[in-house]
Every structure is written in structure tokens, then in C-alpha cells.
Amino acid sequence: MKVRVGINGYGTIGKRVASAVAAQDDMELVGVTKTRPSYEAHLACAAGYPLYVARPEQVADFEKDGLKVEGTLDDLMEKVDIVVDATPGGVGEAYRPLYEKAGVKAIFQGGEDHGLAGVSFNAYANYSEAWGANFARVVSCNTTGLVRTLFPLDRDIGVKRVSATLVRRGADPSDNKGSALNSLEPSLKLPTHHGPDVQTIMPWVEITTMAVKAPTTLMHLHCIIADLKKGVKESDVLAAWKDVPRVKLVSGKQGIKGTANIMEMAKDLDRPRGDLMEIAVWQDGIKIVGSTLYYYQAVHQESDVVPENVDCIRSMMKMEPDAARSIKKTDDSLGIGK
Numbered sequence: 298m299k300v301r302v303g304i305n306g307y308g309t310i311g312k313r314v315a316s317a318v319a320a321q322d323d324m325e326l327v328g329v330t331k332t333r334p335s336y337e338a339h340l341a342c343a344a345g346y347p348l349y350v351a352r353p354e355q356v357a358d359f360e361k362d363g364l365k366v367e368g369t370l371d372d373l374m375e376k377v378d379i380v381v382d383a384t385p386g387g388v389g390e391a392y393r394p395l396y397e398k399a400g401v402k403a404i405f406q407g408g409e410d411h412g413l414a415g416v417s418f419n420a421y422a423n424y425s426e427a428w429g430a431n432f433a434r435v436v437s438c439n440t441t442g443l444v445r446t447l448f449p450l451d452r453d454i455g456v457k458r459v460s461a462t463l464v465r466r467g468a469d470p471s472d473n474k475g476s477a478l479n480s481l482e483p484s485l486k487l488p489t490h491h492g493p494d495v496q497t498i499m500p501w502v503e504i505t506t507m508a509v510k511a512p513t514t515l516m517h518l519h520c521i522i523a524d525l526k527k528g529v530k531e532s533d534v535l536a537a538w539k540d541v542p543r544v545k546l547v548s549g550k551q552g553i554k555g556t557a558n559i560m561e562m563a564k565d566l567d568r569p570r571g572d573l574m575e576i577a578v579w580q581d582g583i584k585i586v587g588s589t590l591y592y593y594q595a596v597h598q599e600s601d602v603v604p605e606n607v608d609c610i611r612s613m614m615k616m617e618p619d620a621a622r623s624i625k626k627t628d629d630s631l632g633i634g635k
């Protein structure tokens with residue numbers, strides 16, 4: 298029997314998770330909620346995703362716009378086993394009592410605090426920690442990016458200490474507001490929250506981070522310095538990422554000079570929405586000095602967390618005990634690693 302999934306909050310992350318869930322043969326996308334009859338609501342309907350409204354008073358607006366509404370969020374909760382909450386950061390917290398009352402498991406996103414769910418999730422690093430859990434949180438795009446590359450390095454070589462500078466995109470491409478057009482804005486509260494967030498998954502790694510908001514919408518760029526537990530060669534580092542399909546090696550020599558080229562490559566690969574769910578690491582931008590590793594990676598903030606949500610559903614719903622098998626199933630269905 299398929300696991301029945303609802304999506305609350307059909308924005309940047311929610312619509313992508315909805316498409317990914319709809320692509321799984323062991324899951325059924327029962328419905329998505331919208332707050333306004335926007336073009337995204339019309340597209341959800343056209344894709345055959347049953348539409349629900351977050352609050353009952355919104356039904357009239359949707360119907361006036363010609364949209365068929367299946368019910369409210371409360372109605373949706375009666376039909377699902379698990380909900381992916383992709384409402385704006387901080388809003389998920391207010392919904393937790395509703396999910397709890399309905400007896401529905403819930404996945405929150407990185408905009409919520411770790412304490413709201415008690416389990417922070419990354420499929421490679423701690424799949425089994427979410428096993429059977431009622432609540433879990435898929436960590437933010439930046440934290441997902443850091444854990445994706447650090448976890449295999451720690452597993453195969455050993456990581457003593459990390460310091461990273463995150464050049465963050467100022468806004469998502471479709472946002473109407475975002476960072477200043479001609480300014481780089483450092484996060485003045487240091488170290489930033491990203492290090493402690495990595496530690497919600499890898500508590501044994503010493504990590505500190507700084508961040509700068511940049512006037513770009515495409516991707517985040519991370520500059521990472523990792524003290525390894527032993528002296529290794531660059532080829533050993535590449536070997537640690539070789540069997541990790543959610544890390545994609547790219548090459549400056551082959552013309553991938555920056556994030557714009559990566560996004561173009563994702564379109565050339567015919568990835569849906571032009572997304573790149575893998576973390577892109579420059580293979581010719583890796584350097585070892587003694588036992589210190591330097592590398593750059595780029596994170597497509599709108600999509601890297603999507604496969605993590607799918608695997609988190611499998612772990613929480615006890616559908617697949619083996620992390621590697623869940624990851625492979627998800628990746629095959631979404632074209633990751635191709």
C-alpha cells in the first residue's frame with residue numbers, strides 16, 4: 298500500500314517536493330494546500346494535484362477563480378499518513394499542534410528550529426534517526442550542502458575541524474524582494490547558525506561558519522577549509538565523493554567557471570525546472586596542504602533538500618530500513634547522478 302502524503306505550503310520548496318513525491322511508486326500525493334489562487338494553484342490543479350486551502354474562508358476566492366477546491370487543511374489531514382510542511386520559516390511551528398491532534402506525522406523544513414522536531418535529517422548521515430519518528434526536520438539548503446560533502450569525508454578520512462564561509466544568494470529567483478542590488482552584506486552575528494545546524498546531524502564535528510549575502514539568485518557558494526585527521530592526497534578526497542551521487546564533481550577547465558554555468562548545465566541535462574539537486578564541487582578547485590583540505594562547492598538552494606524530504610518520509614514511515622536503497626530509489630526516480 299502506498300504511503301499517503303500531503304504538502305502544506307506550495308511555494309519554492311513545497312511544489313518541488315510535491316513533484317518528487319508524485320514521482321515515487323511507493324507514495325501517493327493526496328493533496329497540496331495553497332493560501333491564494335495564484336498561478337501556482339492553477340498549475341497544481343492542471344498537474345492533477347488535489348488542491349486544499351489552508352483556511353476555510355479562502356475557499357470562495359479559489360472557486361471565484363475557477364479552481365476546484367477539495368477541502369481545507371483539516372480535511373487533508375484526515376486523508377494522509379504524513380505531511381510535508383513547507384510553509385515559510387517559523388510558520389511550521391504554529392502548525393505542529395494541528396498535525397499532532399490529527400495524528401499525522403510531519404516533516405518540517407530548515408526555517409524551523411531543531412527543537413520543534415527533535416530530529417534533524419540528512420539521508421546520508423542519519424537516515425535511521427528518523428526511523429518511525431512522528432516529527433523530523435530536513436535541514437536547510439546550506440546545512441544539507443555542508444553535510445553532503447563533509448559526511449563522506451569524515452567517514453572515509455576523518456574530519457577534525459571545519460571552518461567555512463558561505464556566500465549566500467540574496468533571494469530566490471522568483472522572490473519579489475531580496476538583498477540589496479549592489480551590496481555584499483556580511484552576517485554580523487558570528488559565528489553564524491550554520492555550524493551549530495550541521496552539528497544537529499554531525500555533533501562530533503567541530504565547525505564554525507561565516508556568511509555573506511550576495512546580490513545573486515542562482516545558488517549559494519561555500520568556501521570550505523577542513524582539517525583532516527590524516528594527511529591524504531587530492532585523489533583520496535575525490536574518491537570519498539565518488540560513490541556519492543548527490544555530490545556532483547564539476548570542472549573549471551571544462552567551462553564551469555561559476556554558478557551561472559552550473560545552472561545552465563542543469564538545463565542542458567534536462568533537469569525539471571532547471572534544478573540541480575546535487576551539490577556541485579569543483580574537482581579542479583581542491584587543494585591539500587599538509588592535512589588541511591580546501592574546496593569550493595555550490596548549492597542550488599531551491600532543490601537540494603527535495604530528495605532528502607522523500608527519504609525522510611521513507612524513514613519516518615518505516616518503508617525502507619536501508620538508507621542506501623531509499624537514496625537509490627529516490628535518485629533513480631528524480632534523475633539524480635545522471
Ligand code: NAD
Pocket residue numbers: 305306307308309310311330331332333351383384385386387388406407408409436437438469598599602
Ligand atoms: P515560499 O515562501 O516560497 O513558500 C511558502 C509557501 O507557503 C507559499 O506558497 C505560501 O503561500 C505558503 N504559506 C504561507 N503561509 C501559509 C500558511 N499559514 N499555511 C499554509 N501555507 C502558507 O517559502 P520556501 O522558500 O519554499 O520555504 C519553505 C521552507 O523551506 C522554509 O522553512 C525555508 O526556510 C525552507 N527552505 C527554503 C529554501 C529556499 O531557498 N527557498 C531552501 C531550503 C529550505
